[in-house]
Amino acid sequence: xxxxxxxIDILELSVEEIDGLxxxxxxxxxxxxxxxxxxxxxxxxxxxxEPSTRTRLSFESAMLSLGGQVLGFSEAASxxxxxxxxxxxxxxxxxxxxDIIAMRHPKEGAPLVASMHSTVPxxxxxxxxxxxxxxxxxxxxxxxxxxxxxxxxxxxxxxxxKFGRTVHSLISAMSxxxxxxxxxxxxxxxxxxxxxxxxxxxxxxxxxxQTTDLEAVMPQLDILYMTRVQRExxxxxxxxxxxxxxxxxxxxxxxxxxxxLSILHPLPRVNEISVAVDRDPRAAYFKQVRYGRYIxxxxxxxxxxxx
Amino acid sequence: xxxxxxxxxxxxxxxxAGKAMELYQILGLGELDCSVAILKNVVSGKLGRKDIIKxxxxxxxxxxIIGYVDPNITVNIIKDGERVEKRQLKMPETIxxxxxxxxxxxxxxxxxxxxxxxKLTDRANRVYRCRYCEAKAAKSGNL
Numbered sequence: 001x002x003x004x005x006x007x008i009d010i011l012e013l014s015v016e017e018i019d020g021l022x023x024x025x026x027x028x029x030x031x032x033x034x035x036x037x038x039x040x041x042x043x044x045x046x047x048x049x050e051p052s053t054r055t056r057l058s059f060e061s062a063m064l065s066l067g068g069q070v071l072g073f074s075e076a077a078s079x080x081x082x083x084x085x086x087x088x089x090x091x092x093x094x095x096x097x098x099d100i101i102a103m104r105h106p107k108e109g110a111p112l113v114a115s116m117h118s119t120v121p122x123x124x125x126x127x128x129x130x131x132x133x134x135x136x137x138x139x140x141x142x143x144x145x146x147x148x149x150x151x152x153x154x155x156x157x158x159x160x161x162k163f164g165r166t167v168h169s170l171i172s173a174m175s176x177x178x179x180x181x182x183x184x185x186x187x188x189x190x191x192x193x194x195x196x197x198x199x200x201x202x203x204x205x206x207x208x209x210q211t212t213d214l215e216a217v218m219p220q221l222d223i224l225y226m227t228r229v230q231r232e233x234x235x236x237x238x239x240x241x242x243x244x245x246x247x248x249x250x251x252x253x254x255x256x257x258x259x260x261l262s263i264l265h266p267l268p269r270v271n272e273i274s275v276a277v278d279r280d281p282r283a284a285y286f287k288q289v290r291y292g293r294y295i296x297x298x299x300x301x302x303x304x305x306x307x
Numbered sequence: 308x309x310x311x312x313x314x315x316x317x318x319x320x321x322x323x324a325g326k327a328m329e330l331y332q333i334l335g336l337g338e339l340d341c342s343v344a345i346l347k348n349v350v351s352g353k354l355g356r357k358d359i360i361k362x363x364x365x366x367x368x369x370x371x372i373i374g375y376v377d378p379n380i381t382v383n384i385i386k387d388g389e390r391v392e393k394r395q396l397k398m399p400e401t402i403x404x405x406x407x408x409x410x411x412x413x414x415x416x417x418x419x420x421x422x423x424x425x426k427l428t429d430r431a432n433r434v435y436r437c438r439y440c441e442a443k444a445a446k447s448g449n450l
Contacts, residue, residue, distance in 0.1 A: 113418070127414075
């Protein structure tokens with residue numbers, strides 16, 4: 001619906017709006033009581049057509065912390081989609097029961113279709129390998145809190161840069177800030193797709209380098225965004241075994257990193273960050289989860305038009 | 308080879324050699340009951356070789372589709388044996404119901420009643436992307 005504001009793609013938010021959301025989320029952290037009843041009487045519907053623990057609980061926690069209530073389902077089998085109902089019909093129905101919707105769907109573009117038929121705001125909570133704007137907002141909130149700014153940062157992306165939707169979205173979002181420098185660290189098999197380089201980095205005039213050597217570029221980085229190298233992405237086991245350990249972050253590999261480096265990871269982690277790194281003050285990935293809840297609170301308020 | 312000049316109708320000129328049949332099909336020209344001539348591999352000073360389609364009737368064509376197939380195509384409107392208009396085409400910002408998304412992860416792969424909408428995202432390289440999943444459209448030769 002045209003008169004209802006949804007969030008499907010992070011680039012729908014201007015840099016000023018992102019600044020506003022970060023400011024609201026920061027104020028929520030400082031004054032949680034002031035926000036505890038902002039959504040009294042409001043209902044968030046979480047329509048999760050595929051399982052997700054972190055994102056769904058983060059949305060639910062956000063709404064409950066604002067005084068609102070939550071309903072929904074956590075897998076397609078327990079929804080009418082299992083009977084063959086279209087996304088449009090599901091969302092038309094749920095619009096009647098709720099004030100705002102967070103939707104995760106395995107098919108790319110499903111939340112956009114939902115937003116076209118909903119009478120309430122729709123938040124894309126992940127559509128296949130396509131978009132996941134609230135993860136990107138979480139990443140941006142973390143970057144802002146850890147570094148105090150968005151401009152003039154060198155960000156290293158490490159691991160699976162080919163299939164990682166969080167990587168593509170964060171690169172797009174950071175490409176709008178002055179002085180952003182991107183360092184792409186991955187095996188040849190998992191390099192950033194050329195269309196992202198061409199349509200985002202080159203179009204925005206962003207300086208970037210590509211390398212396979214994490215330790216060689218470590219001293220340059222203000223932020224290290226780790227992702228998981230997944231076995232199933234490789235054509236043969238030999239290549240996977242050869243490469244997987246190159247991209248496990250250990251305490252030893254941080255020997256030449258900046259003192260104020262921030263290490264981010266969208267989680268879940270498997271083994272790509274050694275548990276020993278968790279004790280390093282530069283590890284920000286669990287704080288990132290916390291920030292995710294606050295930025296989702298700010299987003300819910302914005303889309304509901306609550307000051 | 309001589310093809311009769313048309314008196315009232317449309318001449319679609321400067322079609323890249325080999326593309327005339329594709330255009331013929333997507334414009335649905337096979338459904339017309341008037342004369343339609345397809346000239347292939349005509350010598351052209353500008354293109355080397357080109358295709359031409361002549362339609363012996365004035366009708367309302369979907370200019371966007373022609374612009375999508377090739378914005379360099381020119382369309383001449385003929386009335387009483389004279390060219391009364393020469394249309395320069397441009398690539399449309401969106402095209403609906405012409406290309407189908409081939410991405411098996413796209414919502415359109417399971418909800419087939421959704422309109423197939425593609426948006427122009429890179430004019431210089433003639434790149435169209437699916438409105439829903441942003442997958443790049445196949446080149447127009449692979450409709």
